[in-house]
Amino acid sequence: MKRRTVADVMTTKVVTVTEDTPFAEIADTMAEHGISSVPVLDDGGRLAGIVSEADLLRKEEYKGGPVQQRRLRLRRHAEAEAKAGAVDARGLMSAPVVTVAPHTPIPEAARLLNAHGFKAAPVVADDGRLAGIVARRDLLRVFHRSDADIRDEVIRDVLICKLWQDPAELHVRVQEGVVHLTGRVELKSLIPIVVRMTAATEGVVDVVHDLGYDTDDTHPTAYPRA
Known part of the structure; x- marks a missing residue:
């Protein structure tokens, strides 16, 4: 059962800027390409940081206002205040950057992304060079599978290859990504295993089952006294 990784879904043609790219050019680049953030590369082509729309908006947020209010902001938000005065990517960017490796599994x-509230993350190779960028929409591609493909994989890889189950005893139906399992297994303890492994199949939205069993092996057997 092959699991797709970030390398399978990431965007490899990434819009980037350098540390010396001016503020206005960064804003124009992001607007032109319809992106909310842009990676910043150093002179060696390695990822140095990232500039987001929020970083650019600091300049407007901290513009003007009473002196006392600005001093209070300075004490509480020194970094944001510094970005408000930045004129290039070096001063605007956030670093270090949360990244993923190309071989990172899609669920991971x-x-x-969810843990950090990010819409996207740079993909960095082992040598530190930018390999691509992966967005939430890219990760959702695993659900763009036909019901027939999902059914075939569940039968072939889960039931037959992994669990050695007779497909004649277990019936698999897939509708809109939801897998419906009916039939019988030999041992009761196999039921949660079948369900769990089916749910782990790429593209599966949910698993609904009505599985029976021949033997209940979930309770210890009472042996007669000698």
């Missing part, structure tokens, strides 16, 4: 990348 999804958890990372």
Whole structure:
């Protein structure tokens, strides 16, 4: 059962800027390409940081206002105040950057983006060079599978290859990504395993089952006294 990784879904043609790119050019670049953030590369082509729309908006946020209010902001938000005065990517960017590796499994990348509230993350190779960028919409591609493909994989890889189950005893139906399992297994303890492994199949939205069993092996057997 092959699991797709970030390398399978990431965008490899990434819009980037250098540390010396001026503020206005960064804003124009992001507007032109319809992106909310842009990676910043150093002279060696390695990822140095990232500039987001929020970083650019600091300049407007801290513009003008009473002196006393600005001093209070300075004490509480020194970094944001510094970005408000920045004129290039070097001063605007956030670093270090939360990144993922090309070989990162898609579920792990999804958890990372959700944990940090990011829409996207740079993909960095082992040598530190930018390999691509992966967005939430890219990670959702795993659900763009046909019901027939999902059914075939569940039968072939889960039931037959992994669990050695007779497909004649277990019936699999897939509708809109939801897998419906009916039939019988030999042992009761196999039911949660079948359900769990089916749910782990790429593209599966949910698993609904009505599985029976021949033997209940979930309770210890009472042996007669000698």
